[in-house]
Amino acid sequence: MERYDVAVLGGGLLGCFMARELRRYPLKVVLAEAREDVCTGISRANTAIVYTGCDTRPGTLKTRLCVEANRGFDTLCRELGVPFSRRGSLMVSYGPRADRVLQNKLLQGMENGVEGLRLLSGREAEEQERGLAPGVSSALYAPGTGVADPWGLCYAAWENALANGVAPWLGAPVTDLLPEHGGWRVVTLRGELWAAAVVNCCGLHADQVQELAAPPSVRISPEKADYLMLDEGAGNYVGHVIFHEPEEKGKGLTLVPTLEGKLLLGPTEEGAAGPASATTTAGLGRLRQLAAQVAPQLDLNLTIRSFAGVRPRPYSVVSARSIHDFTITNPARGLWSLIGIKTPGLTCAQALGAWLAPQVAETLGRREPDPTFRPERKAPVRPRTMSREERAALVARDPAYGRILCRCGGITEGEVRDAIRRGAVTLDGVKRRVGTGLGRCQGSFCTDRVMELLSRMLGAPPEDLWKDGPGSRLLTGGRYGEG
Ligand SMILES: Cc1cc2nc3c(=O)[nH]c(=O)nc-3n(C[C@H](O)[C@H](O)[C@H](O)COP(=O)(O)OP(=O)(O)OC[C@H]3O[C@@H](n4cnc5c(N)ncnc54)[C@H](O)[C@@H]3O)c2cc1C
Known part of the structure; x- marks a missing residue:
C-alpha cells in the first residue's frame, strides 16, 4: 500500500490549493479525487469575483482570509500565470432600505480593513455606469473587487501541485477512512493508501466523507444558483462588477464583465433543490426580470448560454443553526475537513490552504519550509x-x-x-x-x-x-x- 504524509481528498479549488500549500513543507502529499479530472464540482460554476471582504462579518476567519487574499491576488495570479483584472465594483441601490444596507456595508468594510471604499451619490454612479436604470439613490464603490478565471486558477494550482511532487489519484472516490497505525487507511474505488493525516475538501460531499470517520457535526444542504452568459461585446455594457441591492428582501442581480469580454448575470438563490446542475425556469425568469429593472438597455438576445451552480449550505447538527463563517473541523487526530465553504471560496482557496497547511505540518513535526518548493507555474501559450x-x-x-x-x-x-x-x-x-x-x-x-x-x-x-x-x-x- 502506498504511504503518504498527507492525503488531500477532493480536487476542486480548495483541494488543489491545499495540496499546493502543503508542499511548501517537506511532506509527501497525495490528492484523491473521485472524478477523472479536477475542477468538476462546485468550482466548475461560480461568479468569478474576487471579493474585497466588505460583505462579511467583522472578526470572522472568512473576513480575515478574504481581506488578505484580495490583497495578494495579483501576486498569486502572476505566480501561477493566470489572468486577473481589478475591475472594481459598484453596489447600487434604488431606495432607502438598500441605501441603509450600503451604509452598513461601508462601515463594516472599513472595520474589516478594506481599502478605498467610497459611498457615491446616485448621480455619480449613473455617470460612471450609463447602462444602469435611472433612479440610482446611492452606490458603494470598492476598487479592489476583481474578476478572475476560476477554471484557470484551479488548473494552475493543480499543475503547480503536481510539479512540486503531489501524487495524483484521479478516478478515486473515497469510500472509507479507517484509523490505522496512528494515521488513516484511505479506501477508494481505485485502491487503498495510507496517510498520516487527511484533509477533506470534498465540496458538496465533505460532510459525508467526514462521517466515514467521525460523528455528524456539520451537514450540507445544496442550494441551486442560475446564471445567464451574454456574448462578447455585452461585457462592455458595464465597466465595473455591479451588485444590485434590491429594495425588497432577496437577492438582487450581479453583472460581471468577464475577462473574455462577455457578461455574466446571476446568480439566483433557488433554495435546496438537489445537487443537479440543471437550470430552472423560475431562476432564469427572475434573472431576466431583474435585468429589465437594473440594466434596461441590455439586449438579452445576446444570451449564448445558461448554466447552474450549486452552493453547499452548511448547518450545525449540534446547534441546529446555519453556519456563516468558514467551517474547518478537526474531529479526530490527523483529520481536518473544510465543510460548506461557499462564497468567497474562490477568493480564499489559496488563503485557506496557507492557513491550514502549517497546522497540518506542525502536527506531523515538519514545520520547516521545503527549499525545493517552487510556487511558479508557466502559463500556457495563448x-x-x-x-x-x-x-x-x-x-x-x-x-x-x-x-x-x-x-x-x-x-x-x-x-x-x-x-x-x-x-x-x-x-x-x-x-x-x-x-x-x-x-x-x-x-x-x-x-x-x-x-x-x-x-x-x-x-x-x-x-x-x-x-x-x-x-x-x-x-x-x-x-x-x-x-
Ligand atoms: C453559485 C456559486 C457562486 C460562487 N461565486 C463565487 C465568487 O464569485 N467568488 C468566490 O470567491 N467564491 C465563489 N463561490 C465559491 C467557490 O466557487 C467555492 O467555494 C469553491 O469552488 C469550492 O470549491 P471546493 O473545492 O470546496 O469544491 P468542489 O469544487 O466541489 O471540489 C470538491 C471535489 O471533491 C470531489 N469529491 C466529492 N466526494 C468525493 C469522494 N468521496 N472522494 C474523492 N473526491 C470526492 C468532487 O468530485 C469535487 O471535485 C461560488 C460558489 C457557488 C456555488
Whole structure:
C-alpha cells in the first residue's frame, strides 16, 4: 500500500490549493479525487469575483482570509500565470432600505480593513455606469473587487501541485477512512493508501466523507444558483462588477464583465433543490426580470448560454443553526475537513490552504519550509494575446498553433493539444482549460475536431469519450451499416 504524509481528498479549488500549500513543507502529499479530472464540482460554476471582504462579518476567519487574499491576488495570479483584472465594483441601490444596507456595508468594510471604499451619490454612479436604470439613490464603490478565471486558477494550482511532487489519484472516490497505525487507511474505488493525516475538501460531499470517520457535526444542504452568459461585446455594457441591492428582501442581480469580454448575470438563490446542475425556469425568469429593472438597455438576445451552480449550505447538527463563517473541523487526530465553504471560496482557496497547511505540518513535526518548493507555474501559450511577430515565430516552431480549431474564440489546435497533455480527458476538460465551445456557436464548429484530437491523443475510440464525466457520452456508436 502506498504511504503518504498527507492525503488531500477532493480536487476542486480548495483541494488543489491545499495540496499546493502543503508542499511548501517537506511532506509527501497525495490528492484523491473521485472524478477523472479536477475542477468538476462546485468550482466548475461560480461568479468569478474576487471579493474585497466588505460583505462579511467583522472578526470572522472568512473576513480575515478574504481581506488578505484580495490583497495578494495579483501576486498569486502572476505566480501561477493566470489572468486577473481589478475591475472594481459598484453596489447600487434604488431606495432607502438598500441605501441603509450600503451604509452598513461601508462601515463594516472599513472595520474589516478594506481599502478605498467610497459611498457615491446616485448621480455619480449613473455617470460612471450609463447602462444602469435611472433612479440610482446611492452606490458603494470598492476598487479592489476583481474578476478572475476560476477554471484557470484551479488548473494552475493543480499543475503547480503536481510539479512540486503531489501524487495524483484521479478516478478515486473515497469510500472509507479507517484509523490505522496512528494515521488513516484511505479506501477508494481505485485502491487503498495510507496517510498520516487527511484533509477533506470534498465540496458538496465533505460532510459525508467526514462521517466515514467521525460523528455528524456539520451537514450540507445544496442550494441551486442560475446564471445567464451574454456574448462578447455585452461585457462592455458595464465597466465595473455591479451588485444590485434590491429594495425588497432577496437577492438582487450581479453583472460581471468577464475577462473574455462577455457578461455574466446571476446568480439566483433557488433554495435546496438537489445537487443537479440543471437550470430552472423560475431562476432564469427572475434573472431576466431583474435585468429589465437594473440594466434596461441590455439586449438579452445576446444570451449564448445558461448554466447552474450549486452552493453547499452548511448547518450545525449540534446547534441546529446555519453556519456563516468558514467551517474547518478537526474531529479526530490527523483529520481536518473544510465543510460548506461557499462564497468567497474562490477568493480564499489559496488563503485557506496557507492557513491550514502549517497546522497540518506542525502536527506531523515538519514545520520547516521545503527549499525545493517552487510556487511558479508557466502559463500556457495563448497565440491570440501575442503580437503578429510572436505568433509567426510560434507557428514556425509548431504549425498546430496556426490552425484555428474554435472559430468563436480563435483557439488553435496547438492549444487544445497542450490542454490534453496537461490532463484534459473530456470535452469539458478541454473547454475549461482553453475555452473551446464557450463562444456564440457553443461548440457546433469545434466539438468534432476536439473529439478527434482527444480520441487520437488518448488512444480512445470517439464513442468512449465523455462530455463531462460518467454518463455523458456524446456518441452511441456508428450509423447503421457502418459496422
Ligand atoms: C453559485 C456559486 C457562486 C460562487 N461565486 C463565487 C465568487 O464569485 N467568488 C468566490 O470567491 N467564491 C465563489 N463561490 C465559491 C467557490 O466557487 C467555492 O467555494 C469553491 O469552488 C469550492 O470549491 P471546493 O473545492 O470546496 O469544491 P468542489 O469544487 O466541489 O471540489 C470538491 C471535489 O471533491 C470531489 N469529491 C466529492 N466526494 C468525493 C469522494 N468521496 N472522494 C474523492 N473526491 C470526492 C468532487 O468530485 C469535487 O471535485 C461560488 C460558489 C457557488 C456555488
